[in-house]
Amino acid sequence: MAAHHAPTMAVPTDAQLIQAQADLWRHSLCYFTPMALRCAVQLGIPTAIHRLGGTASLSDLVAALSLPPSKTPYLSRIMRLLVTSGVMASHEEGVYSLLPLSYLLVDGISIDGEASQVAIVLAATSRHYLEAALGLSDWFKKDVAPPLPAPFEDVHGATILEESMALLDPESDKVIHEAVAAHDNMGIGTILRECHDLFKGLESLTDCCGGDGTTARAIVQAFPHIKCHVLDLPKVIERAPRGDGSVNYVAGDLFHSIPAAQAVMLKLVLHFWSDEDCINILSHCKKAIPSREAGGKLIIIDIVVDPSSSGQILETQLLMDVAMLVCTRGRQRDENDWRSIFTKAGFSDYKIVKKLGARGVIEVYP
Numbered sequence: 001m002a003a004h005h006a007p008t009m010a011v012p013t014d015a016q017l018i019q020a021q022a023d024l025w026r027h028s029l030c031y032f033t034p035m036a037l038r039c040a041v042q043l044g045i046p047t048a049i050h051r052l053g054g055t056a057s058l059s060d061l062v063a064a065l066s067l068p069p070s071k072t073p074y075l076s077r078i079m080r081l082l083v084t085s086g087v088m089a090s091h092e093e094g095v096y097s098l099l100p101l102s103y104l105l106v107d108g109i110s111i112d113g114e115a116s117q118v119a120i121v122l123a124a125t126s127r128h129y130l131e132a133a134l135g136l137s138d139w140f141k142k143d144v145a146p147p148l149p150a151p152f153e154d155v156h157g158a159t160i161l162e163e164s165m166a167l168l169d170p171e172s173d174k175v176i177h178e179a180v181a182a183h184d185n186m187g188i189g190t191i192l193r194e195c196h197d198l199f200k201g202l203e204s205l206t207d208c209c210g211g212d213g214t215t216a217r218a219i220v221q222a223f224p225h226i227k228c229h230v231l232d233l234p235k236v237i238e239r240a241p242r243g244d245g246s247v248n249y250v251a252g253d254l255f256h257s258i259p260a261a262q263a264v265m266l267k268l269v270l271h272f273w274s275d276e277d278c279i280n281i282l283s284h285c286k287k288a289i290p291s292r293e294a295g296g297k298l299i300i301i302d303i304v305v306d307p308s309s310s311g312q313i314l315e316t317q318l319l320m321d322v323a324m325l326v327c328t329r330g331r332q333r334d335e336n337d338w339r340s341i342f343t344k345a346g347f348s349d350y351k352i353v354k355k356l357g358a359r360g361v362i363e364v365y366p
């Protein structure tokens with residue numbers, strides 16, 4: 001006799017079924033929005049609108065982009081989706097203008113330095129990212145011994161930001177590096193303006209995993225009295241622009257030694273590492289700073305997943321977390337996760353100083 005299971009929920013009403021069907025279509029097809037965005041970026045639509053004075057009709061765009069006029073009605077359908085999803089604005093039928101989001105996709109724009117975010121769209125919608133995401137269910141079924149490869153490594157046999165990716169596909173590797181640079185470099189100006197107290201009174205700072213020193217140079221420009229060290233791998237430090245010598249570059253490995261300073265900053269670093277690695281990194285950071293009484297602290301800039309955030313910010317944080325799951329061995333953390341790794345690394349206290357969009361700024365005290 002077949003086992004009798006109690007129904008898990010009542011059969012939906014007609015109204016609920018109609019709504020559920022529409023929602024299912026949306027959830028299954030919403031990946032066309034980033035595809036339309038990719039198409040717009042590859043055609044150069046945001047840059048064309050900008051060059052046309054900030055507003056462009058469909059026929060202006062078709063002419064500026066040298067598209068066949070027969071494609072005009074199709075372009076109108078892509079633009080309609082982008083307007084509805086908040087990428088572009090349209091205050092008059094068939095006439096489009098930029099929003100702050102699409103302004104970030106204009107070639108050559110500068111906001112506290114180079115600001116174009118085109119590479120993020122191209123990397124996130126690339127064949128390599130999509131194929132990695134398609135491999136997610138197969139990855140879940142495999143029971144492999146740690147260290148667990150990310151689905152990206154599982155599918156492609158290569159790791160993002162490592163030599164293996166450059167060997168697999170140099171063009172994609174370049175786009176991924178550009179995307180990470182665009183992601184990392186945008187926002188330090190806002191942080192310096194909004195979180196002045198974070199740096200005020202600091203005598204010295206080590207920007208741990210500070211890349212080519214873009215962030216450190218911006219800090220020293222705003223706070224010239226801070227003696228700033230930038231620690232990164234030798235291959236990165238070799239290529240860093242030395243400029244005016246305002247920053248001290250140190251080639252090394254954060255798992256071995258971190259240059260001593262009153263504060264150590266980890267900006268967009270820890271989300272790339274597992275909890276175990278983070279505890280190890282944080283313990284090394286603790287050795288590099290003085291006591292809390294002597295002003296010792298860590299400055300962490302990273303996503304703090306916050307279930308009480310507005311719906312769109314939370315969704316962004318969760319999408320960034322699944323992006324880390326699919327492509328790296330890292331993760332995004334909520335406040336409990338952060339507290340747990342701070343405590344395990346021997347820190348006594350922390351304060352979330354500011355939330356800036358999807359990211360948070362945290363001070364951690366020894």
Ligand SMILES: C[S@@+](CC[C@H](N)C(=O)[O-])C[C@H]1O[C@@H](n2cnc3c(N)ncnc32)[C@H](O)[C@@H]1O
Pocket residue numbers: 180184185208209210211212215231232233236252253254255266267268269
């Ligand atoms: C996502 S980037 C950090 C971005 C930078 N903090 C910023 O906000 O612009 C990660 C950096 O960590 C560096 N890195 C990776 N492993 C490292 C290690 N073992 N020691 C030092 N730096 C490392 C990479 O070379 C890269 O520059």
